[in-house]
Amino acid sequence: DADVTQTPRNRITKTGKRIMLECSQTKGHDRMYWYRQDPGLGLRLIYYSFDVKDINKGEISDGYSVSRQAQAKFSLSLESAIPNQTALYFCATSDPGQGVGEQYFGPGTRLTVT
């Protein structure tokens, strides 16, 4: 079984709808991240969490919110989706004791907002 899972894998939604992307991990890591990937722009950090009580904005947090329900679960919400939020979204985890800078990525969620 995959260590970092994301649901759904693909989602098409309409402008204005609320949508939640979910991430679960079995690696036991405290740190979790949400990125979006756009062609030609690489990965950009949306939010990150260093433990259940710690949530931090990344470089592009506007229009997004997150919830860290447990050590293993980190959800990303789009309160009112817009077309320029169409992208590939990745969840990642890390453990500073297991390798500086090394992050473990889920398979991604492809989101299309029409």
Place this chain on the structure above:
Amino acid sequence: AQSVTQLDSQVPVFEEAPVELRCNYSSSVSVYLFWYVQYPNQGLQLLLKYLSGSTLVKGINGFEAEFNKSQTSFHLRKPSVHISDTAEYFCAVNRVGIQGAQKLVFGQGTRLTINP
């Protein structure tokens, strides 16, 4: 703030030929450097990393990278590529020694296509 520039968005190479994917970074402090690979329809996985010590680092699948501090570069190389190396490659940097030390900054990505 740190930034990463990957100089080539796409690199087509014939099978068994050598390849170099270029990465330059900017930072006023010491950094850790990484290369990640993304195979089609998959998440990213770590290919190799430079933390300190020898400037030539070896990674998985025969890849290696050389850290050049004076040129602020961390180019990725492989002497002979295989069809299975077709993927997108991302260079990344994070800053040493601050609370957010594992906030990676990624380059734009280089799509490596291996042709038979």
